[in-house]
Amino acid sequence: MLTQDDSLPSQQLSEPIYLGLCEKGGGPQLAARDRAIVGAMRPLSNDILCYAAARSPAEEPIARERGKFPQDQIIKIAKFGKDINDRRVPFVTATEHIFTVLQASIRSTRDVRRGRTGRRSTRLGFAAGEDSMDMADDAYGSGDQERKLATCRASEAYRREIRQYANVSPPLEIGELQLFRTAHSALQLLEAIHLRDAFTTNAARPQWGHLQEGLRQWLADNYDAPPQDEFDNFRKSLRPREHEKYWKYVYQCLLRGHFQAAISILHRHPDFQTPSSARLAGGLSENPTLVTAVERVLSQMPRPHQYPSQLDFEQKFAEWRKDIQRWDVPKLRAGTKDAEQFAYVFGILRGNEAVIHKLAEDWREALVGIILFARPTLKGHDVAELLGKLVERGVDYNDVQVQIELGIIAHEFQRVIRFCSMLDWWWLVAHMTDLLHNSGTLDDELLGPSMPVVPNKRDRCSQREWYLLNYANSLIPNLSLRRTALEYIAVCPKFGRSVLEDVIVRMSLDTVGEAPKLLEFCRRHGLDDVKNELHRRLARIEYRAGRIGEAIEHYVEARDAQKVSGLVEEIIDGYLSTANMEWLDIAGKVGQPALEFNGRLAFLARYREFHELYKAQKFREAGNLLVEMLTSSFRNDERFFPKRLLWTALLDSLPLLDMQQITVFGVDDIYELMRTLEEILTSDRRDDYLGAWEAANRAKLGIGKDRIISAEAQLEVVREALVRNLSRAFVYKGEENATNRADE
Amino acid sequence: MNEVTQFSAGHEDLIHDVAYDFYGNRLVTCSSDQKLKVWDMDRQTNLWVLNDTWKGHDSSILKASWAHPEYGQVFASCSFDRSVRIWEEQKHDAYTGGRKWVEKARLADSKGTVQDIEFAPNHLGLKLASCSADGIVRIYEAMDVIQLSHWTLMDEIEVGTGSSKEPDAHYCLSWCPSRFQPQMLAIGCGKENIAKVYRLDSHNRWQPHEVLGGHNDIVTDVAWAPNMGRSYQLIATASKDGHVRIFKLTDENTRGGAVGGVGGWQQPAAAAAAVAGLTPKGKKKFRVDTVADFSDHGAEVWRVEWNVTGTILSSSGDDGKVRLWKASFLDEWKCISIISAEQGVGDYGENAMR
Structure with missing residues (x-):
């Protein structure tokens, strides 16, 4: 049960951070000097910016004597949380x-x-x-x-x-x-x-x-005893048996399951007989020592993993324990000076818990000793029953590590989480809670009932999610870990999506290569709104850098039709007002999705194609394309053909009409061109059509009369060219028909 | 942990406000010297470098607020000269007379000092709310988000009544950042010693709804927390009565907690209803609970501010301390850090005011 809300690491409640903007104890006097300390947190960071702000405004600059202090202009930036090293x-x-x-x-x-x-x-x-x-x-x-x-x-x-x-x-x-x-x-x-x-x-x-192997390994991996250098010194001594820690080491090795080490220490005991000396003495079975007896017993000790079933193991273990009695006899004890110590050794081997508790260095050693010798078949869920006796000899409850371990043994997982959170390191508590949750060990339902006021559960996420979010938040200030943080947030079922939406949009896109990764992350997690916002931001960056084509592509990705149209119209107006052909590059760069998204873009691509064909001297194809585009303008397809380009497009036909060597346009094509001319001449917006170059710029210049007069002159040229070409087209058509009849 | 760096703003009078941009990579400082200064974070040196400085107003500049970066590098400033001005950074090749920042618009409708400004959350478009000593909150909207020169005064909300309309009245505001709620503003109502939540109703009129009470003096600042998927809203207030308060606004009609969402995520029921167009506009009232009330500052509190994830609240008070507050797993708000203007033990900083 969670009985105490310690979910915030206690270390965060640390000593105040002193900025040194005023003397010690002078904080409250700031107000008397018309100043107030103000803080502003930097987004996605552990930085807080603090400064002495004016409490009241002055109507005129430096209107009254505020007194000047060097700290008035000092802006301090303090860290209120630890950045990841x-x-x-x-x-x-x-x-x-x-x-x-x-x-x-x-x-x-x-x-x-x-x-x-x-x-x-x-x-x-x-x-x-x-x-x-x-x-x-x-x-x-x-x-x-x-x-x-x-x-x-x-x-x-x-x-x-x-x-x-x-x-x-x-x-x-x-x-x-x-x-x-x-x-x-x-x-x-x-x-x-x-x-x-x-x-x-x-x-x-x-x-x-069974727990034997796991616990023995845990103790060996995490609590090295005796320390290796101390043990090495002891082993090098000439008379180890005289060493004050000789028996302590024997007991420790046994209790920790280091049987080979225990035997090697016992081999340094004076009672030990090498095989050759034993043969001289008449053989081991005839005259064994306690050292050899212990060695024999340990070598025959059954280990759980050797037996397929618990029953088999229990049977063998009972036999083995019975066999120990054979060696622990007065006759053998009489032959040694260390009868008492050997009695303790046999006490451990027989699983005497009182002896184990007495000889163990600490509760951890006692726990492993009991699991090895006294209760080898104890299950994980039963270990808690040993705790009472284990802690009787005293443990340091102020030690967070001890509390976490005792919590794990006692199945008190809220205690485990609580003490993990006390370490100033969100990693452990977040991952521990996640492991407990995923293994089915942590039951969120256990939360709450013991609390005097429990907020509505529907407002809260699970403990796992809470700690994962906090861990992710601790990573975000480190630029290289931001996407790592996002992965943690993404697994949070209740608040993950909302947090991602607010965090991702705050991530700066300045870093090269960051934007595509963030966009990919958004796609992977279905964060469409965020993805669109990122594209809009990228579009704005491209636009500011003058890369209109790229900006359009981003707006297309963001499905922002209004912005795409705005930019395309800007391109067309730019062309009309300056005759600058930069738009050709833009129209050439935009991809198929953009062309499908915006009709005007598709028109620009086709118009570019016309220019390319003309440049490649494919005049007939260019003429056909031009007529096709102009025809579309009569289908009321305003979204495709911008009407203000009619006159320009007609002028584009002029070089094709003037070609002497080839006939570019057929009769029908000429009719379409004439129709376009008629549209311009009969329209009530005739001046707008003819003055389109200026019209694009009218906000600044207004439609210039000179330009219209000039256009009227060009109009005559176009009209004459059309009439001339129509007669040529009829002649060409007549010759073609005659040729066809002759062939028939 | 106690790593502190510093730089000098170099104004000729006291600073009134320092505002981070959306990413925290830019700062604007404003001062009684009528100047604005923009600072850029140099990624290489991790130092703040002056980008530009210019005279922004004809009197003390009190606050600055950055627009969403989608609209470019744009911020607004407000002043004792009764105006709000909109500033935009120019393209590098378009600097005019060496100036990087140009005034795009001047909003001069106020009849008193403009005390607070804040751009609306991005989903509402390019909108700006201001509140002035004349007791009126004004909401402007940019008609052309590219040109930024035409701002229309969309609404005026009279929040000051009676004594709160006195010249030294203090007003403050904060937008509701949630996409899943109707447009709302939390407004500190001067000498009424309260803050109110105003909501745009179905007739597109701003109406007062909830009252955030319990203050014994003027509400000096109000901050609406980023929602982060919570089924409730949090609003913090600072007050001259020396208290920091956190109010929880619960929509009691949205029972049932979470519903299924995209990609295995859950969405709050209120959010789902809003997405489906079911949220009644401006009808219901929230239940208001005071979930935290801290008097730790023991003196007037001037500023409250949430971090971008709405998990940490900072409060700044006349005790010379900035305090950071965070909710525990069980929503118990605790002070997690104190930043003191004073010298620490053995610290005799040369800049300390003696």
Whole structure:
């Protein structure tokens, strides 16, 4: 049960940050000097900007004596949260990958359970790591066990990354190292007690649930005792037996399951007989010492993984324990000076819990000793029953690591989360909560009832989501981790979408290559509104840089028809007002989606094609295309052909009409051109058509009369050219018909 | 953690406001010296570099607010000279007389000092709200978002009545940032010692709805939190009574929590209803609860501001401290950081005011 809301890391409630804008104790006096300290948080950052602001405005500049202080113009920028250390970045990105794969594994497990995939999935997302259990690859079992299996493998992968990070060079600071050690220990203990039983239902290789190996490994990996250098010194001594810690080391090795080490220490005992000296003494069975007896007992000790069923193991273990009695006899004890110490050794081997508690260095060693010798078949869910006795000898409850471990053993997962959150590191609490959630161990329903005032649950997300969002928020200030943060936010079912929508749009697109990645992320997660907004922003950037074509493409992607039309009209007006042919490049660059999106763009592309054909001296094709475009203007297709270009298009036909060597236009084509001319001449907007060049610029210049007079002169030229070409076309058509008849 | 850097704004009088742009890569500072200064973050050196400085108004400049970047590099400033001015950065090749920033519009409808301005959230278009000492909140909209020169006064909301219309009255405002709600503004109503939520009703008229009460003095600042998918709204107020308050506005008609959304996400029911066009415009009232009331400053509180994810609230007070507040998992608001203007132990900074 959650009985206390400690979800905010206590470390954040740290000492005040002092800006040094006034003397100590002078804060409250700022007001008397007409100043107030004001803060402004920088978006997506841990920075807060603070300055001494005027409390009241002055009507005239420096109208009254405010007094001048150097700090008045000083703007301070303080960090209210820790930025992610650059050294941690590879760890953060690597663990995000593990996290993402775990979520995919869980989703696929859920799909299997819902029968969506039709066929049961037997492979989970995680490739077997060097220290993962190979039996996991072909795991069969219930969905819950598959989830646990995936979770366990993710936890192992996290630990691998922790170990890699902890071994970086140059070495980490002590505090940083301790933080990661705490995480490693907590994850490994969680695996040992709550997750590894998922491996025990492997149909191909039946196993039964036991804790021995997991706990022994946890202790060995996380709590090195005795320290290696101390142990080496001891082993090098000439008379180890005289060493004050000789027996302590023997007990420790036994309780920790380091049997080979225990035997090697006992071999340095004076009672030990080498095989050759034993033969001289008449053989081991004839005259054994306690050292050889312990060695014999340990070598015959049954190990759970050697037996397919718990029953087989229990039977063998009972026989083995019975066999110990054979060696622990007065006759042998009489032959040694260390009878008491050997009695303790046999006490451990016989699983005497009182002896184990007495000899263990701490509660962790006692726990492993009991699981090894006293209760080898204890299950994860029963370990909590040992706790009372384990903590009797006293534990340091102020130690967060201890609290986390005790919480895991006691199945008090809210306690685990609470103390994980006390570390000033959102990574551990976020990933621990996620592992607990995904393994089915964390029950959100346990939250709340014990709280005096519980806010409406519908307003809140799950604990997992809350911590994941906070972890993601802690990554965002680091530019290189922003997209990593987005991946975490994206898995949050309740608030993820909204948070992404507000966070992504705040991300600057200045960094090269960032925009396509963000757009891809939006596409992947169906964030259409955000994607459109990004495109609109990119369009604005391109527009400011004068890259109109690129701006149009972005507006097309954003489905912003109004802006696309605005820019296309701007291009056309630019062409009309300056005769600048830059639009040819733009029309050539825009892609098919843009052409389909906006009719005017499609027109520009066709108009460009006309210019290209003319340039390539494909005059007939160019003429046909021009007539086709002009014809479209009579289909009331305003969205395709801009009417203000009619006169320009007609002028474009003039060089084709003037060609002497070839006849570009047929009779029908000439009629269409004449129709265009008629449209211009009979229109009440005749001046607008003819003065279109100026019309595009009318906001600045107005329609110039000179231009219209000049256009009227050109009009005559066009009219004459059309009449001349019509007669040529008739003659050409007549000759063609005659040729055809002759052929017939 | 206690890393503090600094730069000098170099104004000739006291600073009134410093505003980050949408991304936090630009700053504008404004001062009683009538000048505006724009600063750019130099990514290489991590230092703030002056972009431009110019005389922006004819009297003290009180506040600045950046428009959404979709509309370009645009911000507004307001002043004791009763005007609001819109500024836009020019393209590099279009600097006029060496000036990078040009005045695109001057909004001079106010009959008193313009005390607060804020651009509306992007989904409402290019709109700007201002409030003035004449007790009127004015809402403008840019008719041409490219040219930015034509701003239409869309609405005037008279928020000052009686004593609150006195010359030294103080008004403040904040837009509701949610896309899934009708247009709303939280407005600090001067000497009435309250803030009110105004909502655009079905007849396109701004009407007062909820009252954010409990203040014993003038509300000096109001900040509407980014919604982040919550089924409720949060509004923070700062007051001269020395308190920071957080109000929770719950739409009691949107029961049922979350409904299915795109890509496995859930959407709040209110959001889903709004998307489906079901939200009654301006009819319902929110239930208002005060979820936090802090008197830690123990002196007048001048400013409240949310971070962009609506998870951290900052408050600035006359005790010379900026305090940061954050909600725990169970929505218990806690102070997570204190930034003091004072010197720390053993800190004898040369800039300290003695």
